[in-house]
Amino acid sequence: MKLKKLTIGSTELPGNLLLAPMADVTNLAFRLLCRQYGADLTYTEMIHSDALVNENRKAIMKGLTNREDWPFGVQLVGNSPESLREAALLVEEEFRPVVIDVNMGCPAKCITRAGCGSTLLKSPELVHKIISGLADALETPVSAKVRILEREEESLEIARLIEDAGALALTVHGRTAGQMYSGNSDLRQIRAIKKELSIPVIANGDIRDEESAENALEFTGCDGLMVGRAAMGNPFIFRRIRHYLETGEKLEPDPQTRQLEDFEAYITLLEEHGLLPSINLRMHAQWFTKGLHGSRYIREKISGMKDARSIIELMKTSCQENY
Ligand SMILES: Cc1cc2nc3c(=O)[nH]c(=O)nc-3n(C[C@H](O)[C@H](O)[C@H](O)COP(=O)(O)O)c2cc1C
CATH class of the missing domain: 1.10.1200 (Non-ribosomal Peptide Synthetase Peptidyl Carrier Protein; Chain A)
Known part of the structure; x- marks a missing residue:
C-alpha cells in the first residue's frame, strides 16, 4: 500500500493525491468530478488578492465552492503582504478551506510582470514577509507552491525560508520558471527539498499515470503528489493512480x-x-x-x-x- 495519508495543519486527508490549481480548469464542477474519482484535496484556480480585496469580491466568491467541495484549498496570487493578508482573511471567514496557498511559481508574463508568481522567488525577504504575515493572521494553515531555482542550494534556501516563516506545507514543481513547461520535472531537486524540510512536501510535475506517480513518490519520498495537466479532461486519472498505489494493480484501459x-x-x-x-x-x-x-x-x-x-x-x- 503506497498511498499515504497526508496531514495539513489539523486536517488529515484520507490519501495524498492532490489536484493542482489550474487557471481556467479547476472550477468547482471540475474539482467535484476529480473528487468523485479520488482526489484527496483540490485547489481553486489562482485568485488575485487585489481583485478579491478591491474589485470583484462578490463575483469571485460566487460559485467558488460549496458544501460538497470538501476538502479544498484556495490559492491566492499577489505580491503585497497586506493585500494577500486581507484577501486570505476574507477567504478564511467565508469558506474555511483546509489550506490557503500562495502562488510562487506561475511563470506567465501577465503574472510575473506584476511582480507575482515565480517573480517572488527572487525576493526572499518579501516571501518571508508574505508567509509570516499570513501565518500570523490566519487560523487556516498556509502553504506555498513554488518552482525550483537554477541551483539546488537556492531552491533549498527558499524552501527553508518558507518553512521558517510558518508555512505548513510546500508544493514543488520541479521546473524552473524559465523552463515554463519544457524539459522534465527534476525529481532530484524535489527530493533534496523534501529531505531538508520538516513540513509536508508535495511533488508536482509530469505525474501522468500510475508509474510516474509511483516513481515520484518513491524517488522523492514526498508526502503527497499533485497532478495537473494529466487531469485535464481526464478526472479518472485519480481513480487509476489511487487504485495502483493501493493495490499494485492497474485498472483496465478506459473504454x-x-x-x-x-x-x-x-x-x-x-x-x-x-x-x-x-x-x-x-x-x-x-x-x-x-x-x-x-x-x-x-x-x-x-x-x-x-x-x-x-x-x-x-x-x-x-x-x-x-x-
Ligand atoms: C492551464 C494551466 C493553468 C495553471 N494554472 C495554475 C494556477 O492557477 N496556479 C498554479 O500554482 N499553477 C498553475 N498551473 C501549474 C500547475 O498547477 C502545475 O504546477 C503544472 O502544470 C505542472 O504539473 P503537471 O506536470 O502535472 O501539469 C497551471 C497549469 C496549467 C497547464
Whole structure:
C-alpha cells in the first residue's frame, strides 16, 4: 500500500493525491468530478488578492465552492503582504478551506510582470514577509507552491525560508520558471527539498499515470503528489493512480464511453452550479474528447452552446458508434 495519508495543519486527508490549481480548469464542477474519482484535496484556480480585496469580491466568491467541495484549498496570487493578508482573511471567514496557498511559481508574463508568481522567488525577504504575515493572521494553515531555482542550494534556501516563516506545507514543481513547461520535472531537486524540510512536501510535475506517480513518490519520498495537466479532461486519472498505489494493480484501459460519460457528468455539474456560461466550452470539450471518434465535429459545433441538454445530445449523436 503506497498511498499515504497526508496531514495539513489539523486536517488529515484520507490519501495524498492532490489536484493542482489550474487557471481556467479547476472550477468547482471540475474539482467535484476529480473528487468523485479520488482526489484527496483540490485547489481553486489562482485568485488575485487585489481583485478579491478591491474589485470583484462578490463575483469571485460566487460559485467558488460549496458544501460538497470538501476538502479544498484556495490559492491566492499577489505580491503585497497586506493585500494577500486581507484577501486570505476574507477567504478564511467565508469558506474555511483546509489550506490557503500562495502562488510562487506561475511563470506567465501577465503574472510575473506584476511582480507575482515565480517573480517572488527572487525576493526572499518579501516571501518571508508574505508567509509570516499570513501565518500570523490566519487560523487556516498556509502553504506555498513554488518552482525550483537554477541551483539546488537556492531552491533549498527558499524552501527553508518558507518553512521558517510558518508555512505548513510546500508544493514543488520541479521546473524552473524559465523552463515554463519544457524539459522534465527534476525529481532530484524535489527530493533534496523534501529531505531538508520538516513540513509536508508535495511533488508536482509530469505525474501522468500510475508509474510516474509511483516513481515520484518513491524517488522523492514526498508526502503527497499533485497532478495537473494529466487531469485535464481526464478526472479518472485519480481513480487509476489511487487504485495502483493501493493495490499494485492497474485498472483496465478506459473504454471510449468513459470519456463521454465524464464529459456528460462535467457538463451537468457546470450547469447545476451555473458555471456553463463562464467557461470556454470548446477548450474543455477538446480535453474531454481527445482521441475520440467524432471529437472534431463536437468541438466545432459546441462552441457557443450554453444549454447542457443540447450539448449532451450533440455528443451522443456525434459519437453514436461508440457511445
Ligand atoms: C492551464 C494551466 C493553468 C495553471 N494554472 C495554475 C494556477 O492557477 N496556479 C498554479 O500554482 N499553477 C498553475 N498551473 C501549474 C500547475 O498547477 C502545475 O504546477 C503544472 O502544470 C505542472 O504539473 P503537471 O506536470 O502535472 O501539469 C497551471 C497549469 C496549467 C497547464
